[in-house]
Amino acid sequence: MFSVPRKVLRTASPYLAPEQARSRQLYFAMLDERGDKTGRIDELTRATSRTFLLKHLSAAAAIDTDFPADLQSLPHILRQSHKHAAQAYRHYLDRRHGGAPRSYFSSRSHAMYFLRAVAPTKLVDGAWLYGLLQRWQDPRLAPLIQTYLEELGCGNTLQNHVLLYKGLLARYGCDKWQNGPEEHFTQGTVQLALAHHAHEFLPELIGYNLGYEQLPLHLPITAYELNELDIDPYYFTLHITIDNASTGHARKALQCLLDCTPSIGNAADFIRRVGNGFRLNQVGVGTPQVIASFDLEQELLRVLADKALVGANLHSDYCLVAGRSVSDWLTSPGEIADLLKALQSAGWIRRGESPEKSRFWHLVTDKQAPMFGVFDGYEQQLLRDWILADTGQTPTARTSNRFRSRPRLADVEKTTAVVPGDASLERIIAHHADAAPSPGSCPDVDALFRHLARADTKAKAFAVLEGMLSPGNHPTPAGLAATKLYTDLFQQVL
Ligand SMILES: [Fe+2]
Ligand SMILES: [Fe+2]
Known part of the structure; x- marks a missing residue:
């Protein structure tokens, strides 16, 4: 007897605060302020998000980073960190060109799992800067307001980062991310909390922004491997260029910090708080942890258990697998793994062969089939990769970027x-x-x-x-x- 699939994330971040279980609810409460169009949240959400932010800031303060106690050495440290990321990416490319396998994504469904897992963060891209809009008269904050407007594509649909990511999810059938594990919502909730408490936490916000706009090694690797797996990497390549340290968001982030640091008074305390904001980028689960948390079979079992809840009584009784009706099987979500075995024994699923040879695959994907439309793009890919079962029939690695074509400038200008x-x-x-x-x-x-x-x-x-x-x-x-x-x-x- 198999049990219900275990939770998607098996390894917890050492930096997760005990309150992380409330992230998802708070995340949606902060986004759900559309009623009066004022951009404000209700008092309870405001108080809860402030507590959330304080707790994660105190967790962040304990994280060991090389953020300096004085700002003189900061530009050098950031340059070095950028250089190390660039060198590590060069080594990665050398390894790959030498025939090494992908470092991140074992399969296409693994990459799609990642896209869904980071959706709560990507769909509030730039949000932490929102609260600065009310200080539009302060020239020191202008670079960050400019950054926020660029995150929003300056109002152009084709350049709005949130809409770009939404489009990416929809294109690959990955837009069912809302019920993901609480841990996936930590960073998005931090960003929204900063958005609504910008005045009180300005040094932390400036530090958070500086940390966020640095080039992480995982960004170019993710883009490279998505492209290999035939998934448009544009959202990720865009962030390699727009956040660049020479003219992009990273430079604006540093400029703002230098302009806002008090020249008289308690600069040390200001810098300490900026450092905590910088470290705040590391609370919750990071990209490498999300990627490492994928287990193809467990994820497929989770999806099937979810389907069982909806489909338990929707199957006719004449459809028998191992002598039991499908409805009977589905009333016990804990037996999904046994059902999969039974489907294999009955020859409905032929693992290790092309999915087209499996009757079950046709039931799910053929246009006239009884289960057509039940599985979204991500779920179909999970099933496909699981049936293939390491037969090497996953998509051939792409070495060129066929996704390079982007919205034509003329199209963008038409809307401006x-x-x-x-x-x-x-x-x-x-x-x-x-x-x-x-x-x-x-x-x-x-x-x-x-x-x-x-x-x-x-x-x-x-x-x-x-x-x-x-x-x-x-x-x-x-x-x-x-x-x-x-x-x-x-x-x-x-
Ligand atoms: Fe962005
Ligand atoms: Fe940015």
């Missing part, structure tokens, strides 16, 4: 409003209203421009727009329209 630099506020708003989805097609867009019509100063316009740029609101038609206008107005403040 261009307003002359000396235009009046009224004219800028009117210009953006013309470029937005036509009146009546989206009530939120209509409401946005109705409110903006009453804004007779830039400060009032920013106040109206700000809430629409929140992590929950920005990837919507009204959020994108607001981001475009905000970006134009912000350029004039600089």
